[in-house]
Amino acid sequence: MTNEAPARRRATIKDVAKAADVSPMTVSNVLNGRLQYVSAATKKRVEREIERLGYRRQANARNLRVAEQRSIGMVIVDESPAFLADFFTCQVVAGLANVLNSADYTLTVQGMRGDQLETSMITRNFEVGGFCAMIAGSGEERRAAIRRLVDLDQPVIVFQEPITLPGADFCAIRQDDRGGGRLIGDHLLARRVEDFLAVVPAQDWPAIEERLAGLRESLAANGGGARLTVIASASESFADVQDVVARHLADHPLPGAIIGANDPIATAAMLYLFDHDVRVPDDVRIVGFNGFEAHRYARPRLTTVDSAAYQLGEQAGRAMLERLESGRFARNECVLPVHFDAGATT
Amino acid sequence: MTNEAPARRRATIKDVAKAADVSPMTVSNVLNGRLQYVSAATKKRVEREIERLGYRRQANARNLRVAEQRSIGMVIVDESPAFLADFFTCQVVAGLANVLNSADYTLTVQGMRGDQLETSMITRNFEVGGFCAMIAGSGEERRAAIRRLVDLDQPVIVFQEPITLPGADFCAIRQDDRGGGRLIGDHLLARRVEDFLAVVPAQDWPAIEERLAGLRESLAANGGGARLTVIASASESFADVQDVVARHLADHPLPGAIIGANDPIATAAMLYLFDHDVRVPDDVRIVGFNGFEAHRYARPRLTTVDSAAYQLGEQAGRAMLERLESGRFARNECVLPVHFDAGATT
DNA sequence: CTGTTAGCGCGTTCAT
DNA sequence: ATGAACGCGCTAACAG
Numbered sequence: 001m002t003n004e005a006p007a008r009r010r011a012t013i014k015d016v017a018k019a020a021d022v023s024p025m026t027v028s029n030v031l032n033g034r035l036q037y038v039s040a041a042t043k044k045r046v047e048r049e050i051e052r053l054g055y056r057r058q059a060n061a062r063n064l065r066v067a068e069q070r071s072i073g074m075v076i077v078d079e080s081p082a083f084l085a086d087f088f089t090c091q092v093v094a095g096l097a098n099v100l101n102s103a104d105y106t107l108t109v110q111g112m113r114g115d116q117l118e119t120s121m122i123t124r125n126f127e128v129g130g131f132c133a134m135i136a137g138s139g140e141e142r143r144a145a146i147r148r149l150v151d152l153d154q155p156v157i158v159f160q161e162p163i164t165l166p167g168a169d170f171c172a173i174r175q176d177d178r179g180g181g182r183l184i185g186d187h188l189l190a191r192r193v194e195d196f197l198a199v200v201p202a203q204d205w206p207a208i209e210e211r212l213a214g215l216r217e218s219l220a221a222n223g224g225g226a227r228l229t230v231i232a233s234a235s236e237s238f239a240d241v242q243d244v245v246a247r248h249l250a251d252h253p254l255p256g257a258i259i260g261a262n263d264p265i266a267t268a269a270m271l272y273l274f275d276h277d278v279r280v281p282d283d284v285r286i287v288g289f290n291g292f293e294a295h296r297y298a299r300p301r302l303t304t305v306d307s308a309a310y311q312l313g314e315q316a317g318r319a320m321l322e323r324l325e326s327g328r329f330a331r332n333e334c335v336l337p338v339h340f341d342a343g344a345t346t
Numbered sequence: 347m348t349n350e351a352p353a354r355r356r357a358t359i360k361d362v363a364k365a366a367d368v369s370p371m372t373v374s375n376v377l378n379g380r381l382q383y384v385s386a387a388t389k390k391r392v393e394r395e396i397e398r399l400g401y402r403r404q405a406n407a408r409n410l411r412v413a414e415q416r417s418i419g420m421v422i423v424d425e426s427p428a429f430l431a432d433f434f435t436c437q438v439v440a441g442l443a444n445v446l447n448s449a450d451y452t453l454t455v456q457g458m459r460g461d462q463l464e465t466s467m468i469t470r471n472f473e474v475g476g477f478c479a480m481i482a483g484s485g486e487e488r489r490a491a492i493r494r495l496v497d498l499d500q501p502v503i504v505f506q507e508p509i510t511l512p513g514a515d516f517c518a519i520r521q522d523d524r525g526g527g528r529l530i531g532d533h534l535l536a537r538r539v540e541d542f543l544a545v546v547p548a549q550d551w552p553a554i555e556e557r558l559a560g561l562r563e564s565l566a567a568n569g570g571g572a573r574l575t576v577i578a579s580a581s582e583s584f585a586d587v588q589d590v591v592a593r594h595l596a597d598h599p600l601p602g603a604i605i606g607a608n609d610p611i612a613t614a615a616m617l618y619l620f621d622h623d624v625r626v627p628d629d630v631r632i633v634g635f636n637g638f639e640a641h642r643y644a645r646p647r648l649t650t651v652d653s654a655a656y657q658l659g660e661q662a663g664r665a666m667l668e669r670l671e672s673g674r675f676a677r678n679e680c681v682l683p684v685h686f687d688a689g690a691t692t
Numbered sequence: 693c694t695g696t697t698a699g700c701g702c703g704t705t706c707a708t
Numbered sequence: 709a710t711g712a713a714c715g716c717g718c719t720a721a722c723a724g
Contacts, residue, residue, distance in 0.1 A: 010472065010499075012701060023711045028703060037709060054499065059473035060410040061701035064716050069406075070467070071454065082656055084440035087433065094430035097455055104467050106454050108417065109443055121416070121450050126356065127405035153356075153400065238643070267643040274645065297584070297613040297644045299620065310428060358717060369695045374719055383693060407717035410700055696723075701716105708711075 011053040020049040031057060069129035071106040072096075072320055073122050077135040077145050079203065083111035087292050088262075088309045089134055092159060095313025096132060103321050105129075114141050117148050129324060130155035132316050138204045146170075155323045157316050160207040164332050171329040173316050173336075177207045180305040180338040181214020184259060184287050187303070187346060189222050193256035193285060196228040199245060199269055200261040201236045208261045211289055215259065229255070233265065241268035254284055257346070263288035267298050270345065286345040300344035308336050357399040366395040377403060415475035417452040418442075418666055419468050423481040423491050425549065429457035433638055434608075434655045435480055438505055441659025442478060449667050451475075460487050463494050475670060476501035478662050484550045492516075501669045503662050506553040510678050517675040519662050519682075523553045526651040526684040527560020530605060530633050533649070533692060535568050539602035539631060542574040545591060545615055546607040547582045554607045557635055561605065575601070579611065587614035600630055603692070609634035613644050616691065632691040646690035654682050 013031075017024040022042060029037045030046045038046075049055075063069060074093060076083045084090060097107045110122045114137050117123060131149050135142045135158060142161065149156045150168050160174045188196070198215065200208050212230065219226045229252075233244040245258075245268075258273075260266025266288030270280055280286050280300065288304040315334055323329045359377075363370040368388060375383045376392045384392075395401075409415060420439060422429045430436060443453045456468045460483050463469060477495050481488045481504060488507065495502045496514050506520045534542070544561065546554050558576065565572045575598075579590040591604075591614075604619075606612025612634030616626055626632050626646065634650040661680055669675045 013703095014701080024701095025703080025712090026710060029710090032703085039709065042709080054497070056470060056472040056498070058410070058701055059471040060406045060415075061716090062471075062703075064404070064406040064410055064700095064718090065702045065704085067716070081444055082437070082440050084443065085437055085656065087436075090433070090436040091428070091431050093455075094428050094457070097430060097457055098427055101456055101458065101466070106456060106467060106473070108452050108454050109439070110447055110452065111440070111443055112447065120447070121452060124402060125405040125408075126402040127452070151400075152402070264643070271643065271645060297610070297617060299617060299644070310431065359719095360717080370717090371696080371719075372694060375694090378719085385693065388693085404717055407700090408719080410702090410716095411718045411720085413700065694724080697721090699720095700718090703714105703716095705714085706712090708709100 010058075011055040012058070013055075016046065016049050016053060016055050019053060020046045022046060069127065070104065071108050071128045072100055073128035073131045074107055074109045075117075075120075075122060075131060075133045075149075076109070076111040077114050077117065077133065077137065078111060079113055079136065081111075084109070088290060088307070091309030092134065092313040092316070095310040095315075096317045097313075099314050099317025099321070103317075105321070114145055117145055123148070123152060128154075130157070130320050132157045132159070132320065134159045135161065136203055136205055139206070139209075142204075142206060155320065155329070157320060159312060159316065160205070162206060162210055166332065168332075169323075169329070171319055171323070171332055171334065173312055173319065173334045174207065175307050175309075175312060175336045176338050177210035178214035178217070180289065180307075180340070181211040181216075182218045183214075183305060183338075183340040184211075184289075185215045185218025185222075187340065187342070188257045188259075188285060188287070189218065189226065191285065191346060194226045195253075195255040196226060196257055196259060197248070197255035198228060198230045198259045198261070199241060199265050200230060200232050201265070202232045202234055203236075205261075211261065236262070236264055238264075238268045241265050242272040245269050245272050254278065257285040257287065260286070260288045262290050263292055263302060263304055266302055266304070266345075270298065270302070281345050303343040303346040304341050306339040306341050308338070312336060356404075357401040358404070359401075362392065362395050362399060362401050365399060366392045368392060415473065416450065417454050417474045418446055419474035419477045420453055420455045421463075421466075421468060421477060421479045421495075422455070422457040423460050423463065423479065423483065424457060425459055425482065427457075430455070434636060434653070437655030438480065438659040438662070441656040441661075442663045443659075445660050445663025445667070449663075451667070460491055463491055469494070469498060474500075476503070476666055478503045478505070478666065480505045481507065482549055482551055485552070485555075487550075488552060501666065501675070503666060505658060505662065506551070508552060508556055512678065514678075515669075515675070517665055517669070517678055517680065519658055519665065519680045520553070521653050521655075521658060521682045522684050523556035524560035524563070526635065526653075526686070527557040527562075528564045529560075529651060529684075529686040530557075530635075531561045531564025531568075533686065533688070534603045534605075534631060534633070535564065535572065537631065537692060540572045541599075541601040542572060542603055542605060543594070543601035544574060544576045544605045544607070545587060545611050546576060546578050547611070548578045548580055549582075551607075557607065582608070582610055584610075584614045587611050588618040591615050591618050600624065603631040603633065606632070606634045608636050609638055609648060609650055612648055612650070612691075616644065616648070627691050649689040649692040650687050652685040652687050654684070658682060 013024045157171045234240040270286045288302045290307045359370045363373045503517045580586045616632045634648045636653045
């Protein structure tokens, strides 16, 4: 025999109605602010009973009845289990959640590997009003994931994906990574760098492909005299980055500049050089990408490109709310500018 | 006149049943894996129609019927709009989401200021099966927030809060911040430090109070000969930290050690010292807290205390799932160990 | 193995 | 200004 209290049934609209001696309809009117139909005195009485009974509206029943979802799904497709641990993704999610919350929407986050997309609750059930997605993987994998989401026949926003799907209920929101790559190229070319080494993570991110594309555009526009070598690190971890840099430098001359696909990679490379008595920027120049405050803590301060991840999330939130109200996305693409931030490493 | 396609009604169980020429109940049985009650041939037919019609189960209707919520709410109470941008919180949320997702639960995140707790959707509506909370603010504010959550009469887990609520449907999950503080104190006392300066953010975090408490315990155990001064920085930003450190040092002698409430603060302080030709660790020793990889990028490598934020989230997910199954929390408190990580700054 | 009935809690429609 | 009846989509209980 246990001492647990008997499971008290949660109060419903009916219970409140009975307690306040009105009909359920009147309670509903109070809850939904239809004050035209209810006297001030009744309203007071109903509200007191709501408070007293601790009544809370059953969201499932309401959403079922009004056939609407008050939640947006944020799906993060990534091989890593710590999907959300990525700082960029965090910022995006924070901005998105804030905008949605202030419009009384809820954000449902779900991380998964690419192959889990079809079996996950959030896609097999109908439980959110639309999807926002941050997707890693090869170009093909990403396209497949996007198609699966779009096939769900609900509004879809993807981050950091440079595509448009005309006619689809779809919107791509990203920062101008390609432009950022060009800015880096131009900056280094102006400093007479001729031999570029780019260090990217093995995991394919579309934004990183764009950064490289922009860099290549810059080199090509300059006449094509400069060389670019790209090497991939198993992960973005400190150790893996230093490892791949070490292996490359073992049988290659020092490049004029090392470009990290993001700030942590650039910083790891820089510290490797320090430990081997290479001077920055005198011997090798270093550039990162994304400008998160944490990585500016290293000295000398990294030259980088600031990205507006939080604003990306906010933008997505606004676009989704607008879509839900108006029935369609105002734009199918939205590109936010980046800002070049010259530090002391170039 | 618009060219939009007419809103196609979403397929229901009835539609699938009609198309497969069976009763809705049979479709439901297939969906829920009650294969004992349905022949293989029927199952095939039903599954084909589900696929063909793109049927997805209406979560609201199901949850209403079975009177259960398949989502857990994560509420983050913070004054800052970028609540989720905190790296520690990100890690916790990632671990939590992964555990819940793999049990086919969903995570609903909601950030808010303390005074919004009562008016927010997630608490006014009944829409999640339980709450996990990360709460900032003064001790009083935090207690009030916890009480409000517990009063909702649903399972509640709070992170980083050193309290127990015997008898309540409640569990506190945290790391051993106090132990970490003691480790720091012991480490520095062994190096003959007598004058300690702690730099904390103005925003009250319980974990940070614990770290200071542990530090004080260590000093007291040593005989109380050492002095501890605590100064607060307006925010955790680089600029604010350096500002408050500068102001303090303007009319105080250099302390033997500076203890940052977390790694970013410690790093900001360290870089300030560098810029003023103070040597670390020769003139002043520096210690951080939390051991995030990013902050180890600064040189010399910071002495810090590693925290297992991701595991904290995982632990919460497991505890919540267990609570939902068994009807009560197995433990009302769970403290994860921390690990002292000696770097080059002490 | 399959179908029928009833009702989860809420909001809408129509009546009073 | 308030109430009664109905149904949203789904599933538990029972009948066949």
